[in-house]
Amino acid sequence: MDQDAHDRLQTEEVVAASSPALAERGTRFGADQRAQERFKSRARRARDYSTKCSPRGCALCYHPVPLNPDFTLRKTVYGAVMAKGITKRSEDYSQWYIDVVLKAEMADYSPVKGCMVIRPTGYGIWEKIQEHLDRMFKETGHVNAYFLLFIPESFLKREAEHVEGFAPECAVVTMGGGKLLEEPLVIRPTSETIIWDTYRNWINSYRDLPLLINQWANVCRWEMRTRLFLRTTEFLWQEGHTAHASHEEAEEETMKMVKVYQRFAEEFMAMPVLVGRKTEREKFAGALHTYCIEALMQDGKALQAGTSHHLGQNFAKAFDVKFQDRDEQLKHVYATSWGVSTRLIGAMIMVHSDDKGLVVPPRLSPRPVVFVPIWRGDDEMRVVLDKAREITRDWDALFYHIDARDQYKPGYKFNEWELKGVPLRIEIGPRDVQQGTVVAVRRDTGEKTSLSMDGLREQLERLLNDIQDNLFRIAKQRRDDSTFTVNSYDDYKAGIDKGGFFRVFLDHQNSEVEQRLQDDTRSTIRCIPFDASDEEGPCMITGKACRGRVIAAQSY
RNA sequence: CGGGGUGUAGCGCAGUCCGGCUAGCGCACCUGGUUUGGGACCAGGGGGUCGCCGGUUCAAAUCCGGCCACCCCGACCA
Missing domain, CATH: 3.30.930.10 (Bira Bifunctional Protein; Domain 2)
Structure with a gap:
């Protein structure tokens, strides 16, 4: 079925299926005429926006009660300017994170x-x-x-501590097929x-x-x-x-x-x-x-x-x-x-990741290498693309991607792939084809190197391993540089807002100590590390003798 | 739940004080052409119930009332 026919079918079915059902439910729930109208328009909108809206399964169309009549859809952010406009980490870290997620098109x-x-x-x-x-x-x-x-509500109640921990954050289904359920079902x-x-x-x-x-x-x-x-x-x-x-x-x-x-x-x-x-x-x-x-x-x-x-x-x-x-x-x-x-x-x-966008470690990258071909005119385009395809003929298809789009200039593509965090970019142009080389650019350091086309695959794998190791090394260095050992609560309070792991003595068996730590400093004990030494010292809050330092920090 | 902010085209915004031409601009999108080694250019084009409801008015994006949504920061929490 072509898309149009599909859409028409869905439209008819949805309207047929939803309106009478809604009207009936509206009456049943005592809603007035206006609420029904609103809900119909809501269902219509849901239909407009959801091309997958199945007449039997669409939660929006079949929702028994219009919980919020003024239902509006959130704005989406895709499709526009890319790396331009990523907030710098130093300016606003939270906003930077959101910018990266949205602009690298990770999520919406x-x-x-x-x-x-x-x-x-x-x-x-x-x-x-x-x-x-x-x-x-x-x-x-x-x-x-x-x-x-679906989990029967009663199941969750079987383990006392468990239900206490999870009950407040559970979503519960109370209706199915238009009828109240015998027993509510918790979404796991x-x-x-x-x-x-x-x-x-x-x-x-x-x-x-x-x-x-x-x-x-x-x-x-x-x-x-x-x-x-x-x-x-x-x-x-x-x-x-x-x-x-x-x-x-x-x-x-x-x-x-x-x-x-x-x-x-x-x-x-x-x-x-x-x-x-x-x-x-x-x-x-x-x-x-x-x-x-x-x-x-x-x-x-x-x-x-x-x-x-x-x-x-x-x-x-x-x-x-x-x-x-x-x-x-x-x-x-x-x-x-x-x-x-x-x-x-x-x-x-x-x-x-950095201020240019996402950085993906090679081993988590679905396609760690992207080729950006460079050409002038149709003749060069053919030559360069043919060469790129020839080089990669025997490669695993998931190892690389050739970006042959003609509507963007190379510079645009460079920025786009950096934003999306691809570990290695290969630039290949007429000069390279002539010399039997390509230019490889690392995402982690930005470093450019000219590589021979001979044995390119192996060279790239070496580079990727290098990037992987380098990312770990940098992250570890940063972590170590941000791990502090302090003994007094004053020192702790003075430092904790700047971030980092703090190795401290705390009476971690006493939950009041943790409560106070949290109230005073908005930080918590993250863990009692396995590799803690046997060192002894006084709890920085109560003074009680403790064995082994714990890790405290502010956290997400 | 508290504080702050924002709702006008897919995105970013101007217009709102001081009501008035056909609601603009940049990016993105479509068509054609020229371009292409770090975010191209020209020409043409499509796209908007101005968050929602109500009120005032000859006339509302703009004034008034009510509501809603979202984002950020807190509070809360595996």
């Missing part, structure tokens, strides 16, 4: 508050993250499965409950253990304040959920996965991280303890980039998941869960 605002559209440039990076992590999960014995989006904020309810049926014997499953999914948490990629109402993530026969084995798994995250962050994202344990206050709702990786952004704020939880027997008890052990006893299983999300994309941006 959406008609729904707090939600975003992940555009191909951003989604391509998520796919690379998935590709590498998925491999690492499978290499460590995990398999993928998919559970469900995380899947422990539904998964453990399922695991009960899958686990009988110690021979069924360990059960090592991962899920790639979307989740929904109704946050008060959202930021592109860092905290959105709906986001994408992976959540691993494992079941084990013993506490020790679950602990080993929890530790193993936080280390997988560390390796991924450092080797693929070129992002150095601290690895450690969360305090009681900061741990996952329902866990015995939580391990995490913490990264430092360029503005000196910390960002939690991944977590791994030892859930003990809490969920097994709440959902009655037992197995018969070798000793013939019935025992509750031990659980872990671990996850990273599209927040990692935000981390990548804030660790590596």
